[in-house]
Amino acid sequence: xxxxxxxxxxxxxxxxxxxxxxxxxxxxxxxxxxxxxxxxxxxxxxxxxxxxxxxxxxxxxxxxxxxxxxxxxxxxxxxxxxxxxxxxxxxxxxxxxxxxxxxxxxxxxxxxxxxxxxxxxxxxxxxxxxxxxxxxxxxxxxxxxxxxxxxxxxxxxxxxxxxxxxxxxxxxxxxxxxxxxxxxxxxxxxxxxxxxxxxxxxxxxxxxxxxxxxxxxxxxxxxxxxxxxxxxxxxxxxxxxxxxxxxxxxxxxxxxxxxxxxxxxxxxxxxxxxxxxxxxxxxxxxxxxxxxxxxxxxxxxxxxxxxxxxxxxxxxxxxxxxxxxxxxxxxxxxxxxxxxxxxxxxxxxxxxxxxxxxxxxxxxxxxxxxxxxxxxxxxxxxxxxxxxxxxxxxxxxxxxxxxxxxxxxxxxxxxxxxxxxxxxxxxxxxxxxxxxxxxxxxxxxxxx
Numbered sequence: 001x002x003x004x005x006x007x008x009x010x011x012x013x014x015x016x017x018x019x020x021x022x023x024x025x026x027x028x029x030x031x032x033x034x035x036x037x038x039x040x041x042x043x044x045x046x047x048x049x050x051x052x053x054x055x056x057x058x059x060x061x062x063x064x065x066x067x068x069x070x071x072x073x074x075x076x077x078x079x080x081x082x083x084x085x086x087x088x089x090x091x092x093x094x095x096x097x098x099x100x101x102x103x104x105x106x107x108x109x110x111x112x113x114x115x116x117x118x119x120x121x122x123x124x125x126x127x128x129x130x131x132x133x134x135x136x137x138x139x140x141x142x143x144x145x146x147x148x149x150x151x152x153x154x155x156x157x158x159x160x161x162x163x164x165x166x167x168x169x170x171x172x173x174x175x176x177x178x179x180x181x182x183x184x185x186x187x188x189x190x191x192x193x194x195x196x197x198x199x200x201x202x203x204x205x206x207x208x209x210x211x212x213x214x215x216x217x218x219x220x221x222x223x224x225x226x227x228x229x230x231x232x233x234x235x236x237x238x239x240x241x242x243x244x245x246x247x248x249x250x251x252x253x254x255x256x257x258x259x260x261x262x263x264x265x266x267x268x269x270x271x272x273x274x275x276x277x278x279x280x281x282x283x284x285x286x287x288x289x290x291x292x293x294x295x296x297x298x299x300x301x302x303x304x305x306x307x308x309x310x311x312x313x314x315x316x317x318x319x320x321x322x323x324x325x326x327x328x329x330x331x332x333x334x335x336x337x338x339x340x341x342x343x344x345x346x347x348x349x350x351x352x353x354x355x356x357x358x359x360x361x362x363x364x365x366x367x368x369x370x371x372x373x374x375x376x377x378x379x380x381x382x383x384x385x386x387x388x389x390x391x392x393x394x395x396x397x398x399x400x401x402x403x404x405x406x407x408x409x410x411x412x413x414x415x416x417x418x419x420x421x422x423x424x425x426x427x428x429x430x431x432x433x434x435x436x437x438x439x440x441x442x443x444x445x446x447x448x
Contacts, residue, residue: 022223025144025153025216025230031209032137032157035100038201039133040164041171042107043072043126043270045198046119048172048292049191050275052285056188057116064116066404069271070397071120075127077393083132084386087139088379093213096136100202100209103129107199111192127393134369134389139382142373144216146232148314150373151324155307155366159300162362165270166296169289171198176285251375251441252384254434256391258368261427263392264399265420266361272403273354276413281347291351298355299362306331306363310370320374321438325428327367332424334360339421342414357420364424371431375441 046053046068054060087095106125113119137157145153172194179190216222216230246252273295277288306327313323338357341350372384403416 020223021225021229022221024219024221024226025149027212027221028140028144029153029156031205031212032140033160033163034205035096035133035209036137036157036160037164037167038100038205039103039130040161040270041168041198041201042103043130044165044168044274045107045172045195046110046123047271047274048169048285048288049176049194051278052176052191053119056191057113057119060116060119061408063404063408065275066400066408068116068120068123069267069400069404072123072127073267073393073396073400075124076131077127077390077397079128079131080135080389080393081386084135084382084384084389087132087135087382087386091215092136092140092143093209093215095132096140096213097206097210099129099132099136100206101129103133104199104202104206105129107202108196109199111195111199131389131393135382135385138369138372138385139378142378142381144230146229147320147373148311151307151311151314151327151367151370152304153307154369155304155363158307158362158366158369159303161266162296162299162303162358165299166293169274169285169292173286173289245443246376246380246383247387249376249384249441249443251435251439252372252387254431255368255371255384255388257430257434258427259388259392260395261423261430262361262364262368263389264395265423266358266365267396267400268403268416268420269354269358269361271400272407272413272416277347277350280342280350280413291347295351295354295358298352299358302331302334302359302364303362303366305359307366307370309363310367321436324367324371324374324438325432328364328424328428328431331360331364331367332428334363335424336421339418341417342412360424371435371438374438375435377443380441380443 050065054065083095083099090098103126106122106129109122109125110119113122138154141150141153141157175194175197176190179193182190182193216227222230274288274292277283277291278285283291309330310320310323310327313326314320318326335357338353341353344350344353369385372381372388376384399416399419406415407413
């Protein structure tokens, strides 16, 4: 008996401890989240300083402000296609590092601007750099997450857009107040320091990115069980997809048309809503902080919830086609009431409508961003995302240019809010018409 007991003890003592699953994919998702926060802070600084800049930049008005935002959108659209292809070619680690260096420097340049033309040039460069953010993020999610988790992961990093818009008015107000006390700048030039410091935040993120990011197969912090989960989807034979095979795909154009119609609405919110609230309700820069923060805080629910809903439905056995489109329809219903905003004269009701609409948009966006990885192999995801991003940026150029002209001429936002209401149901109908089953795209590309 003693010997049996001793043998049992040896057996138990010699058993290998069960490996604990790591969660490195969520660390990577957190990095994507913070990159998106920084990108949106950088591009939102000018929106929050719009009324201030109109008093110090010669000739700046609503129409010329629209031209400045168009410069950003034009560069964003041009670079989005190139950024997607380069991200597929260089890999996310290198492509993201190059992009954030470019956009951080560009985000600092408006601090040296002195005219409408120099502001437009600086925003054009910012658009070139920031175009890589979403293609790189979507490709990273495709590499680090199984399909059933991608919508949720996309929703999480995409919520960084909301947080960035929330943080921007607080950061801008704080930096303007701080730099107003500096004798070298003073109240008249405090806005210049705000652009410089906000732009410099990207270099802090870059240090973490280069330290932490590796492909999951190469990352020692990824346990065997987590790697198995990441690679649990069926293997893909296609390792390289030429553009000549991606561009003709109707599935790529279903995504692109949806981006063309709905991305501009987000740009409208980003570049025009802070100024709209200041003008419509006679608010100062300091007074718009709480309304803007609250509207974008509500939108976080949509970003995370929209990604979670479709993933949860798929995990419960609902077909991906129904799960994705059902979630997008729910988002459409949340956005619909926004048409009433310009007819309501109570600030907090308008803020609630904006919060509901931005939540709907972010839920829509998180779900829409998963469609390329649902229908295309990983090797083509960034390229398809880039095509869609280019289409969205072209739509943004058209809407932002029109917004400047409409507001300058009519002093009304009614037309713009009606467009913001109708774009989403039209986009959903087009997606369903072109890709009724969200079936895998037929690329006819040989394995390389």
